Amino acid sequence: MAPPTSRRTGFSKRAQYGTFLGYVAAFAGMLAGAAVLVVAFINKDAFGGLRGMASDVAAPAGRTVAAGRAGAQDLGAILGGFLTSGATHARMRREIELARTRLAEAAALADENRHLRALLGLREVPERPVAFARMIASTASSTRRFATVSAGARQGVQVGMPVRTPTGLIGRVLEVGGSTARVLLVTDPESVVPVQRARDGVPALAQGHGDGTLQLRLVNLGLNPLKPGDVFVTSGSGGLYAPGTIVAVVVELTRDGAIARVLGDPATADYVAIYPVYAQAAGMPEALAPPPAVTPQLRPARKPAPKPEAAN
């Protein structure tokens, strides 16, 4: 049977007007949507409060699902563990023997570091998280990469604060609601994190690539010194992220940098820690540059500009 058409309304004036007004409302809705979109492009924070309220509303469901998610991951690990338990156990015993001695050495080094810093008069920056939270939701169907964490203004979370897991940086707080906060993940195409190679401090900018990896762009052009396996940490420039937070490891070289895999994988992290903005924790709020993500020249041009070394 052909579906009933909604346009043939018969002789009823009321039905005719109703249908007509429906179409008028539909086109008006389309235009209203476009207008809202334009406003959202001009002022990115325009609807932050509305979104904060919405994510507060959905937070209880998110908390429940997050607890279940952690349980499901544990179940997978338990089932997998039956197969590999013996070999893993033996290997871990060897590793823990080594790690114990390394830990003692590291404690001695940390102590020496503290003495040397005191001699130089360098300021100690406290590294205490503001809050611990669960990741309760993420924009899994959008090309933007946001996550919602279960701590907000009531827990002292503020815009700009870095968010990390024990295994690395995962992003920074973008919008704050009452009991939730929206985090811009480092894998978002509009997130730019100033990083440096852990070994020797080669500076680079890590921009999200949209598919779970980061695009590392070297600040100094020239020969590409990167190698797969290089570990990158935050450099602290910009004042948002504390220097030395681990970010990513290089997996593949490109012409002007590398593709890197994020180490603090939010998918497997049960809890995340939210740290204060570094420049404020260090008592230098005047050093806080505007957030690096919004500077337009950092975005890749559609056509890559001719590189300087290509000329000679």
Add this chain to the structure above:
Amino acid sequence: MPFGLGETRSINRVHSPLLARAVPWLTVALASVVQTLPFIASAPVAPPLGFMVLLGWRQLNPGLLPVWAGLPLGLIDDLYSGQPMGAAMFLWSVAMISLDLIEQRFPWRSYLLDWAVAAGFMTGYLVLAGIIAVPPGSLPLIRVLGPQLVLAILIFPLVERFIALCDRLRLLRFRSIS
């Protein structure tokens, strides 16, 4: 009179008007929220469930959601999906209007044609939403959206199956005494 004698009371089983009207709106809104919950994704992998449920209702039961339903439902989706505000409001409104045009053009349809139309709409929606959300060129769009699109097209019949279930729930009959 005592014991209600003399009155004619009938026991009937009727639809609940509230349920019959609210279920389509609620399922689309819930799908918009649910698509953010199951895992913390570092790439767009989940199908756009809110849009798929809207498409499904529109195709399985045309006339149930009015043409302008894209605006309020898109607003809810925008609050949760991570797209810039207004993206779904605009794209869903456009989708509802164009689905209406397609229905006028092809009144006789088969299931395969419906599925193909839905696949076309999902492709257009994902690509346009991707272009709106991030500056073009900063993202390998095909590589990022490809898996999501294939998953969405393959999962669409299941979503329709779920909507058919909700449609039966919508017309559940309750005992009423009048």
